[in-house]
Amino acid sequence: MSGHVVPKKLYILVFAALIVFTGLTTGVAFVNLGKWNTVAALAIAVCKASLVALFFMHLRWSSGLMRMVLVAAFVWFAILVTLTLSDEFTRQWTPVPSSWEARIQQQVR
Amino acid sequence: MATAAVETGIESRVHYLNASYGIKSWLLTTDHKRIALLYLASITFFFFVGGAAAVLMRLNLISPQGSLLEPATYNKLFSMHGIIMVFLFMIPSIPAVLGNFLVPMMIGARDLAFPRINLLSWYVFMVGGLFTLYAIITGGVNTGWTFYTPLSTTYANTNVIAAALGVFIAGFSSILTGLNFIVTIHKMRAPGLTWFRLPLFIWAIYATSVIQILGTPVLAITIVLVALERLIHVGVFDPAVGGDPVLFQHLFWFYSHPAVYIMILPSMGVMSELVTAFSKKRIFGYSFIAFSSVAIAAVSFLVWGHHMFVAGQSIYAGLVFSLLSFAVAIPSAIKVFNWTATLYKGSVSYQAPMLYALGFIGLFTMGGLTGLFLATLAVDVHVHGTYFVVAHFHYIMVGGAVMGYLGGIHFWWPKITGRLYPEGWARLAAAILFVGFNLTFFPQYVLGYLGMPRRYAVYPAEFQVLNVMSSAGASILGVGYLIPLVYMIWSMRYGPVAGPNPWGAKGLEWQTPSPPPTENFEETPIVTEEAYAYGTEEPQVA
């Protein structure tokens, strides 16, 4: 029967790392890094998720197919976010013609 | 041995249809072939319910004042027609019927990877279908199958939540089916059956399943958001409180555009089987067709914004989506070229499945080319929301997908039932359908170009002639669909008994009796030749 048996110590080590990362991300939240706060939070989250996936979920010892499935899911999520944001964040790039501005102001009043 | 029965095998042999009797043996079956038949019965029922809605719509459109129906009723009819046809007929059709029946057989397996999940998916489908029927019976929904906000969340006073719930539940059926197919195709192929020896139908089902897995969950969460907004008026889609109604359209079309490829890819898979079997020739460009299926599945997720060119979407996003929509047409075109090249110098015969296949090639091409018109941003500004769009997608879905489905049903009917359908009636029905279809939908291209909007119960008087033509075509279409219903059911009892391979086709499914035994094969086959290895056997002695 297949199935890699992982040593207890490795699990506990991974768990310890996860707790450390949690403490880190919580601590960083109270430090002003401007927009890098978000980057740091997400980066740490990605590290934690990777640890869980690789070691607790055994992806480290799984076939390429399983890894591909998880990677594909995240890539597809990235497609959803990226292309949706490409619309939501660029609508303001096309300004309303000035001749319309006046008419809009009139209607609002 | 007992004395030979008069019947050449059907009643004296044990196969999946007579292996056990009684309603429990069907409702609790885990045999993929029986589950396929359960689906066949369900989707046929939903097809005719959705078709009835269409008949009423076309009757109403005979006169410009729409004297048959109130506009509010008309709105409910086109909504139910769309919801039922998309979610309860087209999405399941080929995968759940032909896919369920054939995937294990084509790869030499005894069943799918998860037979009980397969049965569960049918029950989930039925629950979703029943919720949708409940929504119809208790007053219907008038938002269109697209549930656009803020109509669906704020202003509609119809059964939005019930209908949405029906779709939500039915979506899980789609996910479970796709999951089953992917695992089966990866893990249960017979010895010697490498990926590039697989029938192209399997490649098509695989690509379809990938779309089902990655796309359907987004529809699920979107529908839940609509229901939530309707219940407690959150404001995610309501501009009055800072929400964005176009966000709904992004989330909705992220699934619903790939969904149209869920509807067409399996039919393209059937096409590869039909075109080779009825020209007795190897497929031209096997790897091109295989890769194009995967390419369609992937690129289909990148084009959804072409439904939103005039919805207030940013022009820059529109540019990107327009370009990508052109790209997605390429793999489909590759398939059409390859099927045509397969026919060239083939030994072509014109039985009913082939008639459907030829119809597919022509009609799908027309539908696909008009898709390019719609992908062109500047043109779409004029034809969005008109009958041009309606004609485009009906050419693909009906002229393409449904014809492929009917062709496949006819082709594999002897394998499924052990009986031959009546060929004369089948060819007649195919011809009637072809004529009726074109009469119904070609005028709609013209109507759309001239500016008649879709989803309207009334229209300007100058469009009447074209509308009457379309409605006349619809009545022919209706008759055309009823004919196979009758003779297929007739053939199950009275049709001539079929042998294992009445078409002389290649493929593992033809190397087992018709109907097959429950475990599909006496012994697991070992595959040594390429797919569609026509022309390699010795000539038959007369």
Add this chain to the structure above:
Amino acid sequence: MHSSAALAEQFDDLQQQHEASSLGMWLFLATEVMFFGGLFTAYIIFRNFYLPAFEAGSRLLDVRIGAFNTAVLLCSSLTMALAVRAAQLGKKGLLITFLLLTLLLGLTFVGVKLAFEWRHDYLEGLVPGVNWTFSGPDSQHLELFFCFYFFMTGVHALHMVIGVGILTVLIVMAARGRFSPQRYNAVEMSGLYWHFVDIVWIFLFPLLYLIGGRY
């Protein structure tokens, strides 16, 4: 050859069955990524549109409880992984112990959420659609934040509750001796599900609690 009752009829051997189950569960988890993904997408968009309100909302959440719950969930992932390991080694007593611990930790998570976080929010009048009474500036956008907060953590909690149900079934099965080193698929697959629900929280915690300008 069907070597044991553990092998289902459609499979040729236990290895094929195990690989098929794993692939099936991973595919299901992929659907869950996309399911939550829709919510995350909407959240990202509105957070960018209404940053001040969303940051204010985030600050109204209790970071200590959130961090504590995160630790609880990570611990439950550890115990779940150890449970799978025990099943692989055929150690029934250890398996049941770790499954029970995972279940208790899962219940702790849900309990803390309900009893401390959501109850507190309810008392403060911060539950949209139920008793929203906040009337400060930017109230509508703050309400939007709390909608996302409750819905996202609610859907997550629902998945946890389902996980708790699955664990209960596993504990009963384990107690009846249904698992062995040749037959522990159900434990392993449930483990994958449980870890995934943990991963969702690993992203929810910072995105909801930690990027509110708490400095």
